[in-house]
Amino acid sequence: MSFKQTEPYFDLNSRTKRVQCSYFDLLKKPIEIYLFIDPICSKSWALNPYIKKLQLEYGRFFTIRPILYSKLLKINQQMIDNPDKLQQLANKVNRQKGRCTERQPLIENSIKYPADILFAIKAAELQGTKAGRRYLHKVQERLFLSHADISIDEGLIQIASEANLDVEEFKRDLHSNSARKALQCDLKVSKEMEIDQTPSIVFFSESEEDEGLKISGSYGYDIYVKVLTTLLQKxxxxxxxxxxxxxxxxxxxxxxxxxxxxYDWSLKKADREMKKLQLKQIVSQVQIDKDFYWHYNK
Structure with missing residues (x-):
């Protein structure tokens, strides 16, 4: 069985096996979603509003498990500890056709020590799933909106404070074996599920004991709803x-x-509704490049 959203299409029979890691426990809901993202990938960043919308409308049916995946993780530990070799590899990956990150300044500034960013995200997750996702989102904001270099510990710790984490606990976990093992688990899951690009999403249904449905790449929102409907069979x-x-x-x-x-609004309506809140001093407007962002004031 297959369906398509104009071009491209994906096959609902694209199946993969479930992989378990002991460090992550999921609540029991009919669907488990493994979300494979690269924190320095603009395509992963662009998927955020669809994931937020899916959670708001259908979150009662599923839990989400974010998994870190990057081409730069396909290297051994020795290379991670060697900045010069790592930068050479990073430059090679970014020159490849169809590279994930389009902004060259971001590439040069932010992935000189990518392992530190990845370990930091896993360290944040040790304080809970929601804490980890808040931290990940803050990391992406710094990379894609501020174009900031957050590859040093001071920058990563500052983000932990902004994400309302326990900063002292985060400092202890940042270079801990626990964070390293959590990242190794992500690598294991990515390998076993044969992930080769980000973003990718794997849906598991409780009615299918081991098999999951894998969707590689980005699609329109209706596609993800269709997958949920298909797996729930209602x-x-x-x-x-x-x-x-x-x-x-x-x-x-x-x-x-x-x-x-x-909210299924036009861009003009979204701006209009937010300006109403701006007049009430509930939000402030921030312009970054050509896009408008809104910051909650209270």
Missing amino acids: DIKPFNKPDIEDFISYYRFISSNEIAII
């Missing part, structure tokens, strides 16, 4: 989305484009 209705003020009070910093996608 029609599913979306929850009503929260009031826009409640939404931005939770995420605190978001673009007009994300709001438009999540």
Whole structure:
């Protein structure tokens, strides 16, 4: 069975095996989603509004497990510890056709020591799934919006503070064996599920004991809803989305484009609704490049 969204298409019979790692426990819901992302990948960043929307409308059906994957992880530990060799490899990967990150300044500034960024994300996850995702989102904001170099410990620790983590615990975990083992687990899962690009998503249903459905690449929102419907074998209705003020009070910093996608609004309507909140001094507007972002003030 297959379906398509114009071009390209993917096959619903694309199956993979479930891989378990002991460090991560999931709540029992009908669907488990393994989300393979590269934190320095612009395509992974662009998937965020679709994942947020999916959680708001259908989160009662699934749990999400973020998995870190990068071509730069296909190297041995010795090379990770050698900055010069690692930078040579990074430059080679970024020159490849169809590279994930399009912004050359970001490439030069941010992946000189990519392992530190990856370990930091896993260290944040040790404080809980939500803490890890808050930290990951802050990392991506720094990379894609500020174009900042966060490859040194001071920058990574500052992000932990901004993400409301226990900073002292984060410092202890940043270079710990626990964070290293968590990253090694991600590598194992990626290898076993034959992941070769980001973003990729694997859906597991409780009715299918071991097999999962893998979708490589980015697709429109309706595709992900269709997969959920297919795996659940029933029609599913979306929850009503929260009031826009409640939404931005939770995420605190978001673009007009994300709001438009999540609320099914035009970009003009998203700007108009946010300007209403701006007049009430609930949000502040920030322009980055040509895009408008909104920061929650309270």
